[in-house]
Each structure stands twice: as structure tokens, then as C-alpha cells.
Amino acid sequence: MASLTKRSWKLQEFVAHNANVNCLALGHKSGRVMVTGGDDKKVNLWAIGKQSCFMSLSGHTTAVECVQFNHVEELVCAGSRGGAIKVWDLEAAKLVRTLTGHRESIKCVDFHPYGDFLASGSADMTIRIWDSRKKGCIFTYPGHKGSVNSLKFSPDGQWIASGGEDASVKIWDLRVGRVLLKYGI
Numbered sequence: 605m606a607s608l609t610k611r612s613w614k615l616q617e618f619v620a621h622n623a624n625v626n627c628l629a630l631g632h633k634s635g636r637v638m639v640t641g642g643d644d645k646k647v648n649l650w651a652i653g654k655q656s657c658f659m660s661l662s663g664h665t666t667a668v669e670c671v672q673f674n675h676v677e678e679l680v681c682a683g684s685r686g687g688a689i690k691v692w693d694l695e696a697a698k699l700v701r702t703l704t705g706h707r708e709s710i711k712c713v714d715f716h717p718y719g720d721f722l723a724s725g726s727a728d729m730t731i732r733i734w735d736s737r738k739k740g741c742i743f744t745y746p747g748h749k750g751s752v753n754s755l756k757f758s759p760d761g762q763w764i765a766s767g768g769e770d771a772s773v774k775i776w777d778l779r780v781g782r783v784l785l786k787y788g789i
Contacts, residue, residue, distance in 0.1 A: 622642075623643035624642055625640055626642055626667060626668060626669050627668065627670045628671065630652075630673075632673060633677045634677060636651060639671045641668030641669065641682050643667040643668075645662065645667060645684075646662055646668065647664075647668055647671060647682045661690075664682065665684070665688075666684045666685040667684065669684060669711060670711060670713050672714055672722075674715040674722075675715060677694070678693065678695060679692065679694065679700075680692050681713050681715065683710025683711070683724055683726075685710075687706040687708055687710060688703070688710070689710055689713060691722075700736075701736050702739075703724075703734050703739065705740075705741045706728050706730065706732065708751075709751075710726050711727060711752060711754070712724065712725040712755050714756050715757075716757050716761050717758075717759060719761070720737045721733060722736060723757060723764055725751075725754065725766055726751070726752055729747075729748050729749065729751065729752065730744050730747075730748075731745040731752055731755060731766055732745075733745075733764075745776055747774060747783060748766065748772065749768075750770040751769040752768045754766065754767040755767070761778070762777070763777050763778055763784060764776045771788050772787060773786070773788065774786050774787075
């Protein structure tokens, strides 16, 4: 009979923010960068293996609830407790967009795999699709009966999955703008 042993390693630990760390995301392309957001209203960028952030982005007036890199790690977006989404260009290290429209906290964000679109889910029970070039919301999907806590674009960008406080997961067909499938109790 084989013996199983449990091993545990602390690879790296450091203070990332001056208050609670609410969210983090790893870069899709390299897997060597990380972005974090916290109650201190900051968005910090890290190189994996280093203990100090190489860039700190400010601009939010309330706690940062969710963060995400775009697929080529050129942009970072962050959603806040106040309902705003900010998008930063990492090459220029500057804020390029502020997207507003949600009435409550932003719980999740995701960049479209192709193009300049992003999605957000909110405590206001809606999903919004944004055109980051035009600085505006192009679609709003009401459909959850509680906060939208998670969402993710499909790899081909034609649908989006969302999960919420209403204990449901929904698959939205972005081509026709409606629920394709619903999972729940």
C-alpha cells in the first residue's frame, strides 16, 4: 500500500495593501504578473517572485472589489464598491477610461478575448457589456435576482457565463442578447 504524505510550502508572503486584499488576478499571457485590489482603493501590480509592487494605480474613491488583465497584459481594469470601473494602460501607466452606469458595487469583471470589450457584474443584479474605446455601456442584461458575483467570457467571445446570489448560473448568448441556458436549484 502506498503512503501519502501531505507537504505544504509557503512560496511567498508579503503585505500587498494597507487594508484588506479583496481580489487578485494573474496575467493570462505570461503568468508572471499579478494584479491586486484592496480596501485601500489601490490597484497594485506585482512581478511573481518579487516582494514589492512595481506599479500602484490610483483613482478609485471606494474599495476595489475586482481586477482583471486583458489577454495581452496591456490593460488592467478594476471595479469598485462605488460602482465605477477604471481601465489603465500599463505601458503608459495611466488611467485611460472610467466606466459608470452600475448603481451598486462591481463584483466581477472580465475582458473579451478579442477586441476592446469588457463585461461587469454588479450587486445591482445586472451584467453590462462595455466598449472601452467609446467609454460606454453597449448592453445591459438584467436577469439575476441578486448580486452578479462572477462572470467569464467564453474562449470564442460569443457567450458569457454568470453566477449570482440567486444560486443560479446563466449562459448568455451575446449574439442575440438572451439567456441560452440556466443552471440552478
